[in-house]
Amino acid sequence: MNRLNIFFKIVQSFFDQKINYKGMFLILFVIAFFLLPAHAHNTSPSYQFQAVKVANYRTQEPIYDSAKDSYGFIWWVSTQGLFRYDGNEIINIRNNSNDSNSLSYNSVRYITKDLKFRSRI
Numbered sequence: 001m002n003r004l005n006i007f008f009k010i011v012q013s014f015f016d017q018k019i020n021y022k023g024m025f026l027i028l029f030v031i032a033f034f035l036l037p038a039h040a041h042n043t044s045p046s047y048q049f050q051a052v053k054v055a056n057y058r059t060q061e062p063i064y065d066s067a068k069d070s071y072g073f074i075w076w077v078s079t080q081g082l083f084r085y086d087g088n089e090i091i092n093i094r095n096n097s098n099d100s101n102s103l104s105y106n107s108v109r110y111i112t113k114d115l116k117f118r119s120r121i
Contacts, residue, residue, distance in 0.1 A: 007034060052090065065111045077108035 007030055066076035074085040081094035081103060096102040 003034070052085065064109045067111045067113055069113065075111055077111050079107040081106045082108055082111075 010026070010030055061079045063076045063078050066074065068074050072087070076083050076085075081092055084091045084093065094103060095106045
């Protein structure tokens with residue numbers, strides 16, 4: 001005998017008799033018992049990942065640290081320098097001996113944020 005037949009027999013027995021508050025409560029409980037499992041499925045969020053190809057970065061060097069700044073850029077550091085991802089492209093910032101404003105060394109270990117949530121290396 002399946003659950004639905006049992007449910008109908010219980011409901012029919014209450015309608016054959018005079019329904020009181022206890023009977024009404026039992027009917028509502030049985031109805032809730034059958035309806036709740038329909039909505040009890042797994043509602044965990046689904047995540048989608050997409051691989052991002054980094055031009056001219058073909059190494060197995062580890063990424064030491066990462067951060068997201070207040071502008072939405074994702075920054076990460078490795079022995080190959082500093083990387084910035086804006087959602088479309090990845091820019092590699094490295095040491096350039098001809099540029100005094102470039103990184104002093106390619107190998108960067110840590111990145112952090114200041115009080116205004118700006119990324120600092």
